[in-house]
Amino acid sequence: MISKDGSPNELLLLLLSKKGQYVSGEEISARFGVSRTAIWKQVNHLRQVGYEIDSLPRVGYCLKKSPDLLLPEEIMAQINLTFLGRRIYYYPTTGSTNEEAKKIAGEGALHGSLVIAEEQTGGKGRMGRVWISPPRVGIWMSIILRPGIQPYEAPRITMTGAVAAAKAIRERTGVTCHIKWPNDILVEGRKVAGILTEMSADMDGINYVVMGIGINVNNEDFPGELKEIATSLKLARGEAVDRLDILTGFLSRFEDCYNYLEAGEFKKILEEWRLLSCNLGRRVRVVGKNFAVEGIALDVDDDGALLVKSESGQVERILSGDVSLKA
């Protein structure tokens, strides 16, 4: 149903725009220049995907109910975005949306393209960690961006994504969440979402950025050690959450925030980031590739670095590492 080049199914878009109403076969036929038989085939195909579509002889077709899928047409029918999602690459299952996004970005995919999967078989977190991504319970998505910033400013993208995700979750579910530097969204100390930003750059600047985001929406449990450190919006709220609602909420917020970034108003994002952070002013321990620092997290700077005041009173500027919160 979804073509390989990310272009949408026009019939589905039409039926979605008139959800609950009957659209006559004649109208569809005239609009797309296809035969009644071709429409019938397409309708049956949509039914197989999970759409409930009524058909009445001499009246037409009526879309009654959508399946619980993050289909591009559903996103398009719900929100109007300017640059985000001009192309949406949708996969029932894929290894990793970031890997897929890097591949198509290398081949020239447009700024704002989305890669969305219902399931990831090799979902990735930071530092080669696994991101558990079972079918149809979460949002596993990567955004391809071609920002007009320098490579050293790339952490701003992650911060922008984290602000958008935290705001969307709060607005759409009422669940209180916070940002843990550099890339996690926590609910009561447990990870509900994470961001993995990857970049391809050369001497003249950034070629592309792929910002992957995983949001645990309706997970009911987590394997092994993850039980202690991960959660989902469903577990936090006590009832199932509409994935499409979270997804469209995030996309709207991300586009708003990103526009500030591009307009040189990153300060606005940074202010919101500070308000949503659970690190600042608290005692933290940060472990990096070849260091460990304990102290008070004072602030983040314009380049996304965490400023930690250690025992000795010295302020360390930390570009990457794992933070744990201390009592």
Place this chain on the structure above:
Amino acid sequence: MISKDGSPNELLLLLLSKKGQYVSGEEISARFGVSRTAIWKQVNHLRQVGYEIDSLPRVGYCLKKSPDLLLPEEIMAQINLTFLGRRIYYYPTTGSTNEEAKKIAGEGALHGSLVIAEEQTGGKGRMGRVWISPPRVGIWMSIILRPGIQPYEAPRITMTGAVAAAKAIRERTGVTCHIKWPNDILVEGRKVAGILTEMSADMDGINYVVMGIGINVNNEDFPGELKEIATSLKLARGEAVDRLDILTGFLSRFEDCYNYLEAGEFKKILEEWRLLSCNLGRRVRVVGKNFAVEGIALDVDDDGALLVKSESGQVERILSGDVSLKA
């Protein structure tokens, strides 16, 4: 002859190590545990590649002369390197060695791996420009690095490569060349070599850097507009230059310089860069994506940025752009 995984031909290595001497079929047979017939086949294969190999009944094989090719075994026979060239991927022809190197780096290729081609059909320069790379006249190579530096420090790799290239050219040919910021080696104002550094990074640092270098060694002319701006070592010196000699000279120098970089002694590279530069202290015009600056090039800083003092007396810090030298 060259296996896909970059491992060398052992028979060729043996013959090269005893160039001009006869090695008996018995010795070869015992050493590699293969039959006389298998050796005969391999020798014939080497002859087809262009090796002159004498064979005397009951005496053995003697390698008399190598073809003019940048084969991994030839490199290994000439120099001992520590991390550079632990794997050498050799191609008679490829689209772009940088593209090939990025592909194999993404699949996990080792730090120090080399991609070498006799010809590039889609050789790349900065800003999507073409790098003319005809067969067997130049050095078209990419180096895969996994440096322990932060993304903002990546320009140091380009500077290290430029210093190594300029020094190798001077030492091996006597030709006086200079570095033009950020990535070119010039002889009498014309480009004889260029570097294209590309990087893949995430929030925890650099994943890999691919440093591509093109050196025009024995080109005899250049198409169209390039006539005015490009040259080769052969044109500069008035006689053909041994490509393998330039390549091994560069690799030795690059490994030395890179070791300084990794040891935190980039200052040493920077000092050499300054001495070899043709920009510093001169009037330049720099054109970037959305700016143009004219003034005196004062210096480069630790992050590889060019510092230009403009008319107004203000010092601009330039991260990327095209420099032209003014009278």
